[in-house]
Amino acid sequence: xxxxxxxxxxxxxxxxxxxxxxxxxxxxxxxxxxxxxxxxxxxxxxxxxxxxxxxxxxxxxxxxxxxxxxxxxxxxxxxxxxxxxxxxxxxxxxxxxxxxxxxxxxxxxxxxxxxxxxxxxxxxxxxxxxxxxxxxxxxxxxxxxxxxxxxxxxxxxxxxxxxxxxxxxxxxxxxxxxxxxxxxxxxx
Numbered sequence: 001x002x003x004x005x006x007x008x009x010x011x012x013x014x015x016x017x018x019x020x021x022x023x024x025x026x027x028x029x030x031x032x033x034x035x036x037x038x039x040x041x042x043x044x045x046x047x048x049x050x051x052x053x054x055x056x057x058x059x060x061x062x063x064x065x066x067x068x069x070x071x072x073x074x075x076x077x078x079x080x081x082x083x084x085x086x087x088x089x090x091x092x093x094x095x096x097x098x099x100x101x102x103x104x105x106x107x108x109x110x111x112x113x114x115x116x117x118x119x120x121x122x123x124x125x126x127x128x129x130x131x132x133x134x135x136x137x138x139x140x141x142x143x144x145x146x147x148x149x150x151x152x153x154x155x156x157x158x159x160x161x162x163x164x165x166x167x168x169x170x171x172x173x174x175x176x177x178x179x180x181x182x183x184x185x186x187x188x
Contacts, residue, residue, distance in 0.1 A: 002091040005113050006030060006182050007099045009106030010122035011152030013134040015168040019122055020100040022175040023182055030182075031095040033086045036062070036071075038079045042139060052083065070108040080105060096186060103155040106162065118185040120178060121162035125169045127153060
């Protein structure tokens with residue numbers, strides 16, 4: 001293993017993508033690990049930049065070929081995973097890997113990479129606030145939001161499996177806290 005790994009996980013709507021973008025823009029020696037997924041492209045997302053968008057068949061073929069560091073079937077036929085080639089690409093470029101992954105994926109990555117990684121859980125201020133954020137995002141139906149909120153309740157119980165928890169009451173403070181934690185970890 002060449003570089004270090006920074007793992008950012010959170011329930012959907014807790015603000016992890018905002019924290020990840022801040023870390024990438026803050027001059028730390030980090031590069032974003034693009035995950036693979038079978039979900040459909042949203043809005044102006046780009047294949048190979050936001051995700052590697054694969055068919056279920058393509059994803060399962062990569063599982064068979066042992067091309068993933070970790071993967072998970074989040075919902076029926078909705079897969080997410082971390083490609084080994086992505087981690088190798090980033091380390092070869094001399095950078096450290098930054099992951100934006102769901103909670104179970106974060107735990108898997110931490111278990112695989114151990115002390116060479118830091119796992120940060122972004123905690124919403126409350127389940128009610130999380131639901132409000134998901135609704136305001138306007139990307140999901142009411143039914144999908146309910147499913148995400150139920151999943152979030154389970155994911156919140158797993159926060160203690162992370163190295164550190166940042167409660168995202170206010171975005172600027174959460175971003176600042178994440179920067180300090182990651183900067184300190186990378187400096188070790």
